Amino acid sequence: MDEVSPNDEADPRAHHLGRATDSPEPSSSSSSSSPSPSPSSSSSSAWHPRPLAFRGYVAPTSTSLRVVVRRPLVVRLTKEIVETYRICNPHFNYSEELNPKRYLTTPSVGVLNDGYDNANSDLILTVNFVLVNPDTKRRYIVKEVLGHGTFGQVAKCWVPETCSFLAVKIIKNQPAYSQQALVEVSILTTLNKKYDPEDKHHIVRIYDYFICHQHLCICFELLDTNLYELIKLNHFRGLSLSIVQLFSRQILRGLALLKDAGIIHCDLKPENILLCTSTKQAEIKIIDFGSACMEERTVYSYIQSRYYRSPEVLLGYRYTTAIDMWSFGCIVAELFLGLPLFPGASEFDLLQRMIKILGGQPPDYVLKEAKNTTKFFKCIGNVHDMENFQASICQRSVYQVLSEEEYEARELKKPSIGKEYFNYMNLEAIVTSYPYRKNLTKEDMIKESQVRLALIDFLRGLVEFDPAKRWSPFQASGHPFVTGEPFTCPYQPPLETPRMLVAQNIKVDHHPGGGHWFAAGLSPNVVGRNRVPLHSSPNFQAVPYAHASSYGSLGSHGSYNDGAGLGSSYGSYGDNANLFAYYSPVGPSAMNISSQGNGKMLGSSPDARWRNFQYSHVNGLGMSPSAGNIASLPLGTSPSQFTPPNSYGQFSVGSPGQFGPPSPARGSLQGSPLGKTAAAGQFNRRKGWTYSGSSQYQESSSSLHWQGHHNEGGNSGQAEGSSHLPNESTLHLPSNLIAVSRKQQQVVGGISSGFPAMQNVSGSFAQVSNRQWHQTLGAPDDMHDAGSSLPNPGDWDPNYSDELLLEEMEEESSDKSCLATEFGKVMHLSSAESLVGVRRPTKVPTSSTNSFIRHNGPAQSFIHVEPGNPPPHDQYFGQIRGLSNPSHFMPPPSHNSFSRLAQHRAQRLYYGRASSGRGNEWDYNKMQAPSSSFNNGVAHPHGNSSFINGMSWGRRASDAFTNIPPTTRGRKDYGRIA
Numbered sequence: 010m011d012e013v014s015p016n017d018e019a020d021p022r023a024h025h026l027g028r029a030t031d032s033p034e035p036s037s038s039s040s041s042s043s044p045s046p047s048p049s050s051s052s053s054s055a056w057h058p059r060p061l062a063f064r065g066y067v068a069p070t071s072t073s074l075r076v077v078v079r080r081p082l083v084v085r086l087t088k089e090i091v092e093t094y095r096i097c098n099p100h101f102n103y104s105e106e107l108n109p110k111r112y113l114t115t116p117s118v119g120v121l122n123d124g125y126d127n128a129n130s131d132l133i134l135t136v137n138f139v140l141v142n143p144d145t146k147r148r149y150i151v152k153e154v155l156g157h158g159t160f161g162q163v164a165k166c167w168v169p170e171t172c173s174f175l176a177v178k179i180i181k182n183q184p185a186y187s188q189q190a191l192v193e194v195s196i197l198t199t200l201n202k203k204y205d206p207e208d209k210h211h212i213v214r215i216y217d218y219f220i221c222h223q224h225l226c227i228c229f230e231l232l233d234t235n236l237y238e239l240i241k242l243n244h245f246r247g248l249s250l251s252i253v254q255l256f257s258r259q260i261l262r263g264l265a266l267l268k269d270a271g272i273i274h275c276d277l278k279p280e281n282i283l284l285c286t287s288t289k290q291a292e293i294k295i296i297d298f299g300s301a302c303m304e305e306r307t308v309y310s311y312i313q314s315r316y317y318r319s320p321e322v323l324l325g326y327r328y329t330t331a332i333d334m335w336s337f338g339c340i341v342a343e344l345f346l347g348l349p350l351f352p353g354a355s356e357f358d359l360l361q362r363m364i365k366i367l368g369g370q371p372p373d374y375v376l377k378e379a380k381n382t383t384k385f386f387k388c389i390g391n392v393h394d395m396e397n398f399q400a401s402i403c404q405r406s407v408y409q410v411l412s413e414e415e416y417e418a419r420e421l422k423k424p425s426i427g428k429e430y431f432n433y434m435n436l437e438a439i440v441t442s443y444p445y446r447k448n449l450t451k452e453d454m455i456k457e458s459q460v461r462l463a464l465i466d467f468l469r470g471l472v473e474f475d476p477a478k479r480w481s482p483f484q485a486s487g488h489p490f491v492t493g494e495p496f497t498c499p500y501q502p503p504l505e506t507p508r509m510l511v512a513q514n515i516k517v518d519h520h521p522g523g524g525h526w527f528a529a530g531l532s533p534n535v536v537g538r539n540r541v542p543l544h545s546s547p548n549f550q551a552v553p554y555a556h557a558s559s560y561g562s563l564g565s566h567g568s569y570n571d572g573a574g575l576g577s578s579y580g581s582y583g584d585n586a587n588l589f590a591y592y593s594p595v596g597p598s599a600m601n602i603s604s605q606g607n608g609k610m611l612g613s614s615p616d617a618r619w620r621n622f623q624y625s626h627v628n629g630l631g632m633s634p635s636a637g638n639i640a641s642l643p644l645g646t647s648p649s650q651f652t653p654p655n656s657y658g659q660f661s662v663g664s665p666g667q668f669g670p671p672s673p674a675r676g677s678l679q680g681s682p683l684g685k686t687a688a689a690g691q692f693n694r695r696k697g698w699t700y701s702g703s704s705q706y707q708e709s710s711s712s713l714h715w716q717g718h719h720n721e722g723g724n725s726g727q728a729e730g731s732s733h734l735p736n737e738s739t740l741h742l743p744s745n746l747i748a749v750s751r752k753q754q755q756v757v758g759g760i761s762s763g764f765p766a767m768q769n770v771s772g773s774f775a776q777v778s779n780r781q782w783h784q785t786l787g788a789p790d791d792m793h794d795a796g797s798s799l800p801n802p803g804d805w806d807p808n809y810s811d812e813l814l815l816e817e818m819e820e821e822s823s824d825k826s827c828l829a830t831e832f833g834k835v836m837h838l839s840s841a842e843s844l845v846g847v848r849r850p851t852k853v854p855t856s857s858t859n860s861f862i863r864h865n866g867p868a869q870s871f872i873h874v875e876p877g878n879p880p881p882h883d884q885y886f887g888q889i890r891g892l893s894n895p896s897h898f899m900p901p902p903s904h905n906s907f908s909r910l911a912q913h914r915a916q917r918l919y920y921g922r923a924s925s926g927r928g929n930e931w932d933y934n935k936m937q938a939p940s941s942s943f944n945n946g947v948a949h950p951h952g953n954s955s956f957i958n959g960m961s962w963g964r965r966a967s968d969a970f971t972n973i974p975p976t977t978r979g980r981k982d983y984g985r986i987a
């Protein structure tokens with residue numbers, strides 16, 4: 010940038026020349042010694058050149074050299090504008106505060122929280138806005154917004170202390186959101202630390218949380234594009250079977266963990282599965298546990314995003330972790346097809362599609378009990394005949410699904426019916442007729458057709474109407490589609506075994522009084538009130554839960570510790586050697602708890618306090634958050650989910666035909682206490698294994714490597730592996746595809762010395778930017794029509810109304826208000842209203858997101874999809890770029906960090922491994938150790954990736970769909986200059 014102008018008068022050469030040529034007289038010294046003619050000199054007569062014309066060369070000294078570097082104008086007017094201004098006006102005074110702010114939050118007008126929050130209660134973020142953990146003083150410098158959700162914003166932040174990026178979810182400044190976000194903190198922390206300390210189950214890692222400017226901020230590992238975006242990048246062509254298999258294995262591993270923990274995700278969908286930034290191989294992680302609940306605390310009825318909603322949730326039947334398996338089946342199908350399998354425009358439409366595509370309907374025992382049966386079915390037989398379940402299985406169903414007309418007559422409104430995107434309406438035909446990739450050899454096609462048969466069989470076990478027959482993660486993980494074994498005949502899953510513990514060194518709790526897991530609603534093993542009946546399931550052994558005592562037994566909810574002195578502040582139980590723990594989302598430092606009554610509190614969780622008021626007799630060695638409570642308030646579940654367990658009926662009146670209230674977390678999609686308007690936002694946003702508990706979950710790893718493959722031009726290589734199953738997880742991300750969507754992430758600094766585990770990691774993918782979308786995916790006008798028929802985000806679920814929502818919330822509020830009040834105090838909530846508990850949030854303007862979607866989303870998504878022409882599996886992007894550099898590694902907390910959860914480290918625990926030396930690792934009291942795969946900033950060598958030369962995601966050739974798929978999901982806000 011700095012240049013020395015050759016024409017510059019200050020050029021040293023010119024300068025010297027100038028002196029030599031322009032100076033009329035030599036210097037005085039020269040002059041004095043000038044060889045002027047002197048008559049006295051003998052040599053004076055000798056000829057000398059004229060001094061003005063010639064003289065001896067005198068080397069320029071440094072002092073005589075004057076260098077002026079003249080910068081290009083553009084530099085002086087941009088980078089050096091301040092200096093330029095100073096030259097123009099010496100009095101010009103600059104301070105950084107004068108900088109225009111680049112807002113990342115919309116709207117950016119501060120109207121709440123002393124101007125910190127906008128009308129949506131979102132913290133107004135600007136580039137370089139600093140979030141500070143008040144306990145650790147760790148600073149998180151906002152760089153960009155990664156996404157928006159019902160709960161708030163997710164920002165990519167730089168952590169100077171550790172020279173790393175991570176994702177910080179900044180929750181809206183409203184109690185209902187904060188409460189539900191605490192559930193995410195609690196559940197994720199438990200999953201990370203207790204169940205998956207080694208980060209092998211594809212669950213996002215949580216690192217920190219704190220309150221800043223009255224907003225709960227949750228720090229996660231930084232991840233990359235979600236699977237929906239990935240499919241979108243592929244122009245809604247399905248991904249190659251090998252990728253589908255790989256991702257399926259990984260998701261299954263996560264689901265196995267959740268099942269063993271007794272946690273239901275409740276919102277599994279492609280948008281909530283993100284690619285990792287930091288690994289060489291294609292790795293994904295499950296995010297967004299904001300809707301999750303314990304299996305035993307399934308209070309909310311309005312859960313799951315519609316396309317991925319299970320029949321039992323739709324019908325208002327009790328649900329279990331099996332609903333996640335249904336969603337998983339939908340996701341697997343979508344990965345293969347590029348389109349949702351059941352893109353229902355309404356619940357009625359959804360059910361119709363399920364019935365048509367799967368050929369069947371929910372079993373009578375479900376229909377008999379489900380709350381919403383009459384909304385969708387009519388009875389054509391005698392219900393009492395089916396008292397005996399065996400009989401009902403053998404006989405024809407006594408229920409028949411309503412026709413569109415019948416539904417309309419019954420509900421007094423026309424059901425929304427979406428387009429049909431597949432030429433066929435049964436699963437087998439949809440999968441088998443899906444276009445094959447171009448250029449496949451006959452042999453490869455035969456192989457792939459075999460894998461497709463395996464896929465069909467696999468899907469059949471997942472999208473099974475009967476929740477009791479639906480495969481568990483364990484059962485599904487043995488399927489040939491997952492294991493890679495040849496598929497020869499329909500898979501017979503092994504009997505489901507009693508739950509196996511995942512975390513190592515977990516010891517059976519023999520405490521008669523229960524234990525915190527149970528008390529906190531975190532026991533996955535207590536026989537559930539709402540377990541799916543085992544009858545009619547060929548896959549269940551009718552054995553009692555042998556593990557029921559593993560985590561706690563029925564009884565009081567008093568804190569218990571066999572080993573005195575180890576009472577965990579945050580809920581723990583067990584003996585000295587095997588202490589279990591769960592985490593209070595808000596630690597002592599935020600709570601400032603003081604012991605009530607006789608209770609000796611070594612810390613507590615938010616809900617401990619209010620219950621303490623009622624029940625203060627506990628002399629707990631480590632007061633349990635849920636200890637001594639009149640009723641068990643689950644830490645693992647939302648405070649707002651704390652409802653008497655047998656209370657399904659209580660929600661029925663106000664519920665939209667379902668047996669429980671909607672989850673606050675379901676604010677956007679299904680209408681929620683958090684505001685239906687948020688639904689539009691979310692709707693628009695659409696966004697292998699070493700199973701420690703069981704060898705049955707050992708993940709096979711794949712030797713699959715992807716070859717360059719770009720079929721757009723019919724040239725280049727072809728993807729290998731689609732016709733055989735991967736046995737080793739060395740599958741790499743397709744750089745040619747992924748790289749298109751990623752911005753290079755710059756690693757600002759090196760690895761902090763305290764992070765041994767962060768070595769040897771490379772590869773980084775930045776988020777897909779809207780701009781890139783615009784650049785990459787054009788939006789032809791002729792696509793607008795298709796887009797216009799898409800579901801209106803505002804009408805995401807026509808069965809839901811704000812009135813119903815309110816009614817449900819009123820019912821819920823009594824349970825919530827107490828904790829909400831407590832939490833409100835913690836959060837120093839400013840408004841009295843916010844202390845009342847759950848209230849309706851400010852309406853979320855649909856402005857940016859919705860308009861983006863309406864105008865750009867659908868149109869740009871289908872640019873290359875001709876009407877009636879299906880998007881085949883394809884590697885769309887011919888441009889091959891190297892894998893981008895990594896930029897993400899987890900900032901380790903200082904070992905001396907005095908975070909809230911670290912305050913009682915001595916009383917606290919280790920999580921699982923008795924022998925695992927954590928000394929040089931993370932402070933496990935608060936955060937997770939970085940996985941060995943954390944990005945250390947070392948870029949992937951370009952040649953390192955099997956995808957470098959263009960990897961195929963699977964290209965199909967002919968038509969599979971009669972129309973373009975629905976899409977509505979918007980993306981990011983890249984801010985503006987104020």
Ligand SMILES: Nc1ncnc2c1ncn2[C@@H]1O[C@H](COP(=O)(O)OP(=O)(O)OP(=O)(O)O)[C@@H](O)[C@H]1O
Pocket residue numbers: 155156157158159160161163176178213229230231232233235280281283296297298299674677691696
């Ligand atoms: N760890 C992460 N790394 C990168 N991006 C992330 C991460 N977590 C979330 N995001 C981005 O932020 C978006 C919103 O996150 P998330 O789904 O957790 O928020 P939410 O408010 O719970 O959303 P929802 O409305 O679906 O409940 C995601 O779609 C994703 O794009």
